[in-house]
Amino acid sequence: MADLVSHPDEIRVVSKRFGKGATNIDRYVELDGYKAVQKALAMQPDAIINEVKNSGLRGRGGAGFNTGMKWSFVPKQSPKPKYVLCNGDESEPGTCKDRLIFEHDPHSVIEGVMIAAIAVGSHTGYIYIRGEYRYLSVIMQKAIKDAYAKGYLGKNIFGSGYDLDIYWHGGAGAYEVGEESALMESLEGKRGIPRIRPPFPAVVGLWGGPTVINNAETLASVPHIILGGAEWYANIGTPKNGGTRLFCLAGNLEKPGVYELPMGYNLKKMIYDVGGGIPNGHELKAVVPGGSSTPVLLPEEIDVPMDFDSLMKAGSMLGSGGVVVLDDTNCIVKFALRTIKFYQHESCGWCIPCREGTDWLKKTLTRFHSGGGIKKDIDNIYYLSENMLGRTFCPLGDAAAMPTMAFVKKFRKEFEDHLEGRPCPFEKTGSVERLPVFA
């Protein structure tokens, strides 16, 4: 469905089999499929974990935690069953990479879940796919069925004596469920409300059993690491940021699309070379480098390597790999409003700072953008956001606060231009509803 793109700088690891018919299990096997899991079965579990740890693979969902490290937290002995849960509830605005993996290479996700399960000693895995991706759920259900039919899943896989079951699961529309503890609640058939941590899912997860939760792209990378070796994978990226990443280029670009580039690829080059630059002769105004929850970067800040540590240093985050580019015809206040409108809609309402904070921010920004803003609002918007930071069970509160603070800090002048009844300077005349000015 979604168009594939390419660029000479791409290093194809996860996207190696895209467009090659790998949804068919025989074709997948032809393309080196299910070799990594057989190799893993012959390895000691600790050796698998070390291999993944040394590869520098970090969580592709956004948090960027070392995957092997995460696996090592699962206790060796557990009275309750252990689980592996693949997070395919991709819903961070700007992100559309897992969709391509499920569409073109579903077996790589299954194989990744299998290797994770073998590494932590689990016999059950779940692959959670968001409800909107029905066609991908159909592809995944068939892929799992095919793997069972071949004897790759079920009892005594590949004659190793190891039993392993993998099931699919579907959501029904909720951004919050992409957060790991809410994801478990949803899989247990409940509202997706986050759980308090500690205990972390690696110790107490699904139905109380130790659970490894990884993003779909993370798990799809694992078979390649096992086959190619940790050193090969680590060398593709920058120190402590191994491998490649699917970057979703979106917004005002000449050639938007999902490109697989090495970690640490320069953002400026990504926008002007890979993405083809800004169309229609416009200038770059701002970049959201890793999905809507990451703080915005100014044009003078984009000469930065795209890896977790470099972006942290630049005051933003690598996040989920969704690079959203804004040209100079866009109003930042409106962009901030739309971002907040999303978080207000998706806040589950469990933690008061997030529930009330996002709601007040939306109300204030709506009034502000319509020309009803007063000077005090600007500091109030910042102050409200600041008070959400770190005060919620899950990072949704932070995800709403961090970009908003960055918008105010970096584009204060533009906020001031909206003050005292002035209509948005970027809107066509008459398109913004005029609200009374509050004095």
Add this chain to the structure above:
Amino acid sequence: MKFSPEFETRFAEMLTHYPTKRSVLVPTLLYAQDEVGYLSDELIAELAKRLELTELDVRNVISYYSMLTTKPRGKYNVQVCTNIACMLRGGEELLDHCKKKLGIGHKGTTQDGLFSLEEVECIGACSWAPAIQVNYDFHENLTEEKLDKVLDEYKKKGTQ
């Protein structure tokens, strides 16, 4: 309450996937909704009974998920994404266009029951924005002209 044989097969199979019955609830609700059109009182009672939950438990879950609805919708639910990536490439204009063309607002349904309209959050088509979903089908890289064509095709299909 009767569901299709495919629904029953899937339901029975899914029950074997989890240690608790309740776990099948979220995907099952969505599949049931697809068959009936919406989550009717009768349907909620039926699923509650099958999963040994109270109706309130089921309603609690329904109210959380944005794709689930207890009100009937049109045959084709047009979901227009206006989140940031789509907004930058004209998602809001597409929504306005849909409103005018269909003569309904957000969460409205046309009189003939053919179309519903919904403004939705990110549907995961950011690199192919602006995009809409009609029921489960994606339509990407849209312009107003392309959108007209898409809607006309659904209209033709729906009135045949």
